[in-house]
Amino acid sequence: MEYKHLGRTGLTVSRLCLGTMNFTWTTEKPDAFKLMDAAHAHGINFFDTANRYGRPAWGDTESLIGEWFSLGGARRHKTVLATKLYGLMGDWPNDGKLSALNIRRALDASLKRLKTDYIDLYQFHHIDRDTPWDEIWRAMEVAVQQGKILYAGSSNFAGWHIAKAQGVARSRNFMGLVSEQSIYNLIERNLELEVLPACQDFGLGVIPWSPLHGGLLGGVLRKQNQGIRRLEGRAAETLEALRPRIERYEAFCDELGHEPGDVALAWLLHQPGVTGPIIGPRTSEQLEASVRALDLTLDATALSRLDEIFPGRKTAPEDYAW
Structure with a gap:
């Protein structure tokens, strides 16, 4: 396994991040446990989840991971744990978004479900346009002082959101964001306009989600011809x-x-600035396939051919102006 520092931090994470959104949805508990054990066996130490993941109830995925941690064997110690908050977890006011109140409540609820006393990377699942950054960072500062979180990250932010968040954090002498989790793949390359340059400038590690664009980059035509994949x-x-x-x-x-x-x-x-994509295997075979990619080196000619097939974006404003 290859490892890399997460952005400008000293935190070392695997170049592949195990995504858990499928757990309790298409992957039942026994198989999820096997996948997490197999991830550790391959040296994958970076796991990502969210408080809204899970079926039949929100939070079930965090609870499943907490059960796995409770099996012992240094499972928690070996895991760099990332989770997220933002979405509504109930139908009462303040049950979602990034108010200081919800950050406190959502964090404590995630810790309880995950059966741990701290979260390595606590991520904002979406920008909260109604809550000022001074309030958000004050709540996160308290959480850091309490030892409940170590680092803060964002997800689905625009470049200017990152710049604003970091500006306020700097004024408070706070570390601010250390990572951004966004959709990024050969098909969807809008991140290259402003988000990727902002992350590189502010020292954020980039954690791409949907690296295969919902399976479209995973040999979909071949699978259709073989009758093992059907899209609707x-x-x-x-x-x-x-x-x-x-x-x-x-x-x-x-x-x-x-x-x-x-x-x-x-x-x-x-790609420059990328820490590691989030993989979401449903089977051990899919996990093995993802690990294979670490041994694949693409030369300049191959990278150029891929750019011809799926053209990228220039850094703004050069992409659309001089």
């Missing part, structure tokens, strides 16, 4: 709109002699 609704519409590019992509992966999903993950690992 918006996913099918997206595939039809992108079919010429995906056909070229899968053909190029065949030229390289690598699976499309491996190439998509390897491409992300080659």
Whole structure:
């Protein structure tokens, strides 16, 4: 396993982050436990979850992870644990977003479900346009002083949100954000406009989610032809709109002699500022496939070919002006 510091911190995390959104949804507890054990066996020490993940109830995924931690074997010690807050967890006022009150309540609830006394990376799942950053950072400062969290991160922020958050944090002599979790893959490259440059400038590690764009970069056409993948609704519409590019992509992966999903993950690992993509395997075989990408090196010619198939964005404002 390869490791990297998370942004400007001294925190060392694996180049792949285990995403747990499928746990209790498409992955039942026994299989989830096996996946987390297998992740540790591969050296993956970075796990991501959120307080809204889980079925049939929000929070069930955190509770499942807490049960796994309680099995012992230094499971918690070996895990850099990241979770998130923002979404409503109830139908009463202050049951969501980033008020000081909800940060306190949501954090304590996550700690209880996760059966731990601290969270390594506590992330804002979305920008809260109604709460001032002075209030947010004051609540986070208290949580850090209490030893309940170590680092703060963001998710789905715009570049100017990151800049504003860091400006206020600096005025309070607080570390502020250390990471940003956003959608980023060969198909969806808008992050390159302003978010990625902002993260690099402020020293935030980038944690891409949906690295295979819902499976469209995972050999979807081949799987359809084999009868093992069927898309409906918006996913099918997206595939039809992108079919010429995906056909070229899968053909190029065949030229390289690598699976499309491996190439998509390897491409992300080659991008400046990226700490590690979030993988969401449902089976041990899918986990093994993700780990393969760490051994795949893409040369300048291959990276250029991928840019031709899925053009990226220039840094703003050069992307749309001089």
